[in-house]
Amino acid sequence: MPMSSRPLPRSVRDLTGYELLLSVAELGSIGQAAGSHGMSQPAASARLRQLEADVGTALLERRARGTRLTTAGELVASWAQATVEAASDLAAGIAALRADRHGHVRIAASLTVAEYLLPRWLIALRASDPETVVALDSGNSAEVATSVLAGTADIGFVESPEVASGLSAREVARDELALVVAPSHPWASRRREPRAEELAATSLVSRERGSGTRWALERALREHAGLETAEPLLEVSSTTAIKAAVTGGIGPAVLSARAVSTELAAGTLVRLGVTELDLTRSLRAVWPEGTPLRGPARDLLAIALRGE
Amino acid sequence: MPMSSRPLPRSVRDLTGYELLLSVAELGSIGQAAGSHGMSQPAASARLRQLEADVGTALLERRARGTRLTTAGELVASWAQATVEAASDLAAGIAALRADRHGHVRIAASLTVAEYLLPRWLIALRASDPETVVALDSGNSAEVATSVLAGTADIGFVESPEVASGLSAREVARDELALVVAPSHPWASRRREPRAEELAATSLVSRERGSGTRWALERALREHAGLETAEPLLEVSSTTAIKAAVTGGIGPAVLSARAVSTELAAGTLVRLGVTELDLTRSLRAVWPEGTPLRGPARDLLAIALRGE
DNA sequence: AGAAGACATAGGCACAGCTTATGCACTCCC
DNA sequence: GGGAGTGCATAAGCTGTGCCTATGTCTTCT
Numbered sequence: 106m107p108m109s110s111r112p113l114p115r116s117v118r119d120l121t122g123y124e125l126l127l128s129v130a131e132l133g134s135i136g137q138a139a140g141s142h143g144m145s146q147p148a149a150s151a152r153l154r155q156l157e158a159d160v161g162t163a164l165l166e167r168r169a170r171g172t173r174l175t176t177a178g179e180l181v182a183s184w185a186q187a188t189v190e191a192a193s194d195l196a197a198g199i200a201a202l203r204a205d206r207h208g209h210v211r212i213a214a215s216l217t218v219a220e221y222l223l224p225r226w227l228i229a230l231r232a233s234d235p236e237t238v239v240a241l242d243s244g245n246s247a248e249v250a251t252s253v254l255a256g257t258a259d260i261g262f263v264e265s266p267e268v269a270s271g272l273s274a275r276e277v278a279r280d281e282l283a284l285v286v287a288p289s290h291p292w293a294s295r296r297r298e299p300r301a302e303e304l305a306a307t308s309l310v311s312r313e314r315g316s317g318t319r320w321a322l323e324r325a326l327r328e329h330a331g332l333e334t335a336e337p338l339l340e341v342s343s344t345t346a347i348k349a350a351v352t353g354g355i356g357p358a359v360l361s362a363r364a365v366s367t368e369l370a371a372g373t374l375v376r377l378g379v380t381e382l383d384l385t386r387s388l389r390a391v392w393p394e395g396t397p398l399r400g401p402a403r404d405l406l407a408i409a410l411r412g413e
Numbered sequence: 414m415p416m417s418s419r420p421l422p423r424s425v426r427d428l429t430g431y432e433l434l435l436s437v438a439e440l441g442s443i444g445q446a447a448g449s450h451g452m453s454q455p456a457a458s459a460r461l462r463q464l465e466a467d468v469g470t471a472l473l474e475r476r477a478r479g480t481r482l483t484t485a486g487e488l489v490a491s492w493a494q495a496t497v498e499a500a501s502d503l504a505a506g507i508a509a510l511r512a513d514r515h516g517h518v519r520i521a522a523s524l525t526v527a528e529y530l531l532p533r534w535l536i537a538l539r540a541s542d543p544e545t546v547v548a549l550d551s552g553n554s555a556e557v558a559t560s561v562l563a564g565t566a567d568i569g570f571v572e573s574p575e576v577a578s579g580l581s582a583r584e585v586a587r588d589e590l591a592l593v594v595a596p597s598h599p600w601a602s603r604r605r606e607p608r609a610e611e612l613a614a615t616s617l618v619s620r621e622r623g624s625g626t627r628w629a630l631e632r633a634l635r636e637h638a639g640l641e642t643a644e645p646l647l648e649v650s651s652t653t654a655i656k657a658a659v660t661g662g663i664g665p666a667v668l669s670a671r672a673v674s675t676e677l678a679a680g681t682l683v684r685l686g687v688t689e690l691d692l693t694r695s696l697r698a699v700w701p702e703g704t705p706l707r708g709p710a711r712d713l714l715a716i717a718l719r720g721e
Numbered sequence: 722a723g724a725a726g727a728c729a730t731a732g733g734c735a736c737a738g739c740t741t742a743t744g745c746a747c748t749c750c751c
Numbered sequence: 752g753g754g755a756g757t758g759c760a761t762a763a764g765c766t767g768t769g770c771c772t773a774t775g776t777c778t779t780c781t
Binding site: 442443444454455458459462475476477478479480 | 757758759760761762
């Protein structure tokens with residue numbers, strides 16, 4: 106029943122050593138790497154030594170002219186870079202949450218956009234102008250529309266099919282909903298994928314009423330053949346809790362495909378198609394009609410449209 | 414000229430608080446989350462409080478029956494999960510490097526596979542059998558072939574087009590090479606993509622002779638029209654250093670597309686096509702001919718073939 | 722041969738974070 | 752409505768990690 110990977114080993118809880126490793130790869134010496142992190146050379150030296158002890162292999166080739174990475178060092182650095190980048194996304198998101206209402210760009214975003222797309226956009230935005238301060242507010246699509254209409258937000262991102270009047274909209278990405286079950290679930294080993302009727306008749310692990318994802322599923326079933334969805338098997342508040350319940354064998358769920366990519370890769374969840382049911386929706390940027398976007402909000406839209 | 418994002422803020426260097434947040438989302442109480450991490454409830458409480466202070470927003474809704482996440486908490490948890498997953502890949506890789514020569518499966522992998530594909534496979538492998546111990550050795554494709562032929566490795570992964578005799582091979586993924594330049598580079602704003610002849614005549618930032626990527630590019634140009642590549646502009650040892658040099662405006666480079674996806678998304682690098690040149694190569698699993706794979710090595714191949 | 726650059730070692734200090742013990746508030750149930 | 756139980760906060764004290772400054776050693780370039 107435990108879905109979560111057990112706690113991270115001590116050696117990867119603190120990313121400082123890995124950041125140093127990356128800096129060494131880039132700058133060519135431990136001393137310079139230390140400097141770029143505002144710490145003394147012995148401190149960096151000690152952390153890197155500790156890192157090598159953790160890995161049990163030499164990661165650095167210390168020469169009189171500087172330090173380079175060994176093959177193993179390259180490998181660890183590459184893995185570390187992915188981690189540091191993820192942490193960087195996290196930091197960008199947090200910074201945006203933190204700068205409540207005092208930012209130069211005030212963004213309102215629905216959960217799916219805020220979770221999976223926005224951090225990268227924020228980083229790209231900062232790259233284009235480091236001075237930009239972003240304030241992020243997350244809510245459901247209706248709340249986002251309200252914020253933008255009220256002028257509380259400069260630009261919004263919604264996941265609902267309809268766009269409130271008074272707003273201009275532009276699709277910036279598509280989102281795919283995925284039906285997932287535990288590998289042990291009967292559906293996972295069945296020959297044929299379930300039909301829409303079967304899905305509608307099945308109780309799912311789902312989020313509370315009002316969630317965009319749940320609403321999109323209900324709408325898709327209704328439009329398909331006027332199907333009403335069964336009562337949820339279990340209503341939980343977080344995506345994490347849904348995944349835990351599904352993995353634990355409670356029952357199937359429908360989630361954004363982006364939310365389950367890791368679990369699918371790891372094989373802890375199995376994704377199923379649903380016959381003849383379109384589970385795709387569009388994610389849109391919205392802004393007040395008649396007032397063209399300008400400044401950082403326009404830049405943000407451009408970045409979002411550029412895709413990734 | 415600095416390509417690297419500045420150091421991570423203090424608040425995201427240590428992932429413990431975020432792991433706790435995820436555990437709270439999954440388990441529903443701070444106390445249980447604390448337990449799952451082998452720490453006392455007050456310690457977890459303090460860390461979570463610190464996290465909320467860092468974000469500047471309430472992340473938790475503490476009720477008498479337990480604790481749930483707020484909307485902001487959900488958001489942070491989602492970002493945190495991506496980070497923790499990346500750290501988990503890192504940990505899996507390190508564990509494999511660490512278990513030198515005593516593992517149940519001995520894997521030899523070329524850099525591209527080891528960097529970008531193997532960690533997920535290792536996690537999936539551990540999910541299918543938690544007892545499996547993996548020993549990883551990384552080298553270039555020739556070294557991998559030698560290890561497998563010598564019986565030093567049970568299974569290998571290579572990126573070279575030819576497969577040594579005596580080995581069975583099976584493609585597990587494709588790798589695409591990407592020509593990248595800095596946004597400020599003339600090619601980035603040019604109308605037409607460069608032609609193969611132009612690329613061959615241009616000095617690139619590249620890795621040392623012997624690198625699989627460099628070799629693949631030289632081969633592609635030679636096969637295209639018998640073109641010989643120009644002398645490198647700069648030879649550096651690490652992918653990180655190449656990216657730094659390109660971003661710094663030194664010149665163009667050709668790298669695995671997987672290596673630059675983040676930079677492309679952030680707009681710090683620009684990818685260009687090359688007219689009429691196929692820069693695709695296949696990544697293959699190899700094992701001794703005549704002796705079918707068995708045990709964990711076979712499981713690993715199945716996971717790799719399943720893709721992601 | 723001398724000088725400079727780069728990393729290692731040593732000693733000492735400061736602070737962050739954990740544990741145990743206890744207190745407080747809200748629910749649930751009889 | 753009152754009592755019990757669950758869950759989180761607070762308090763106090765201690766341990767250990769990690770940093771800095773100062774200095775040593777080795778290599779390489781001139």
